[in-house]
Amino acid sequence: MILNYIWIGLILLSVIMGCVQFFAFGESSIFSDILNSTFASAKNGFEISIGLTGILALWMGILNIGQQGGVVNTLSRGVAPFFRRIFPGVPNRHPVYGTMFMNFSANMLGLDNAATPMGLKAMGELQELNSDKSKASNAMIMFVVLGASGLTIIPTAIMAYRAQCGAANPADVFLPLLIATYFSTLGGLIACCVAQKIKLWDKVVLGVISVLTALVVLLLVMAQRLPEETLTAVSSVVAACVLLCIICWFIIQASIRKVNVYEAFIDGAKDGFKTAIGIIPYLIAILVAVGMFRASGAMGLLEQGLAYLFSLVGINPDLSAAVPTAIMKPLSGSGARGLMIEAMTAHGADSLVGRLCCILQGTTDTTFYVLAVYFGSVGIKDTRHAVACCLVADLVGVIAAFTIANIFFG
Numbered sequence: 327m328i329l330n331y332i333w334i335g336l337i338l339l340s341v342i343m344g345c346v347q348f349f350a351f352g353e354s355s356i357f358s359d360i361l362n363s364t365f366a367s368a369k370n371g372f373e374i375s376i377g378l379t380g381i382l383a384l385w386m387g388i389l390n391i392g393q394q395g396g397v398v399n400t401l402s403r404g405v406a407p408f409f410r411r412i413f414p415g416v417p418n419r420h421p422v423y424g425t426m427f428m429n430f431s432a433n434m435l436g437l438d439n440a441a442t443p444m445g446l447k448a449m450g451e452l453q454e455l456n457s458d459k460s461k462a463s464n465a466m467i468m469f470v471v472l473g474a475s476g477l478t479i480i481p482t483a484i485m486a487y488r489a490q491c492g493a494a495n496p497a498d499v500f501l502p503l504l505i506a507t508y509f510s511t512l513g514g515l516i517a518c519c520v521a522q523k524i525k526l527w528d529k530v531v532l533g534v535i536s537v538l539t540a541l542v543v544l545l546l547v548m549a550q551r552l553p554e555e556t557l558t559a560v561s562s563v564v565a566a567c568v569l570l571c572i573i574c575w576f577i578i579q580a581s582i583r584k585v586n587v588y589e590a591f592i593d594g595a596k597d598g599f600k601t602a603i604g605i606i607p608y609l610i611a612i613l614v615a616v617g618m619f620r621a622s623g624a625m626g627l628l629e630q631g632l633a634y635l636f637s638l639v640g641i642n643p644d645l646s647a648a649v650p651t652a653i654m655k656p657l658s659g660s661g662a663r664g665l666m667i668e669a670m671t672a673h674g675a676d677s678l679v680g681r682l683c684c685i686l687q688g689t690t691d692t693t694f695y696v697l698a699v700y701f702g703s704v705g706i707k708d709t710r711h712a713v714a715c716c717l718v719a720d721l722v723g724v725i726a727a728f729t730i731a732n733i734f735f736g
Contacts, residue, residue, distance in 0.1 A: 340624060370667075379603070381489055386594040387595035411528050411530050461707075466701075471518050475690055480572065491670040506688075628650070666683040681735050690723045697709065
């Protein structure tokens with residue numbers, strides 16, 4: 327529903343802006359420019375979607391190997407002690423732990439199609455433990471906030487879009503995105519712990535947070551001390567090595583478990599093909615609306631106004647062009663994806679704005695969609711502090727994305 331209003335608003339504002347330019351400034355070609363932008367944007371959306379087919383098929387195939395090889399279960403066992411502390415209302419060894427771990431692990435591996443069903447199943451199991459069926463329990467809120475914070479290890483879709491938009495190294499945002507999404511998740515976790523009075527100084531909770539934060543801070547310190555060209559090269563090498571190691575890990579573990587690796591890859595690749603084809607209508611719809619908005623001059627005025635405000639507070643004005651993506655992300659995943667692609671098309675995939683929009687797109691999940699689907703699936707009407715904690719995670723993620731993008735690519 328929100329995306330419906332946004333889509334209509336963009337088109338109507340574009341036409342209104344065109345009328346203003348025609349009658350007030352005599353821009354006789356403005357309506358032709360707006361109309362031509364619809365054809366160009368529709369063609370661009372189709373070409374990008376088709377170009378994604380091979381890349382998504384590849385990575386969905388690799389990720390399916392990991393899933394069938396038991397990587398998700400391995401990750402689940404590793405985080406079990408930590409999760410028992412932050413879900414104190416859930417009985418020890420309750421089956422919902424396995425479902426939640428599977429959901430989080432699938433999200434981190436970029437397995438969105440598998441993550442959502444497991445997430446809905448986990449909400450159903452948590453609802454069974456809930457004493458007030460109309461009000462969200464602490465465990466349900468913690469689960470939704472961590473899911474909406476969008477912690478991702480392998481940003482498959484982001485790298486695919488960057489490749490299709492002509493990025494020299496599609497994986498160069500891997501490390502910055504990983505750092506930014508960690509801060510987003512950390513912000514949501516701390517907000518939930520404070521609201522639910524969970525002891526952050528528990529040795530397991532504090533130990534996990536401390537180790538991960540220390541590692542991220544170390545990466546940021548190293549990033550600040552290296553020259554930009556060296557930093558980009560190092561980030562690219564690290565990203566390539568990590569991704570190659572993950573691929574090898576998936577294949578080796580699947581082979582050990584006697585999984586038919588080739589068939590697993592084919593099954594996953596088929597899902598990737600279906601995903602790429604399925605997004606064509608949505609991508610064309612949002613790209614056409616945003617293209618009209620830019621052709622009318624409205625996007626330029628918005629970016630100029632934001633750039634002026636940024637310059638007043640000492641922020642790089644170039645970053646202002648990424649603000650629409652940051653605003654759209656909590657509201658609509660497809661809308662933010664369209665703005666990200668449009669930014670890479672207009673400014674370049676390897677520009678500061680293009681890279682920042684990619685980091686913003688991968689830093690958090692679509693907050694209000696997650697809240698609506700997850701709580702709606704079990705009939706929860708009173709979400710208590712869930713929205714506030716999710717928005718804290720979003721805000722921390724946006725600040726982290728802007729800061730880290732400036733450090734790595736500014």
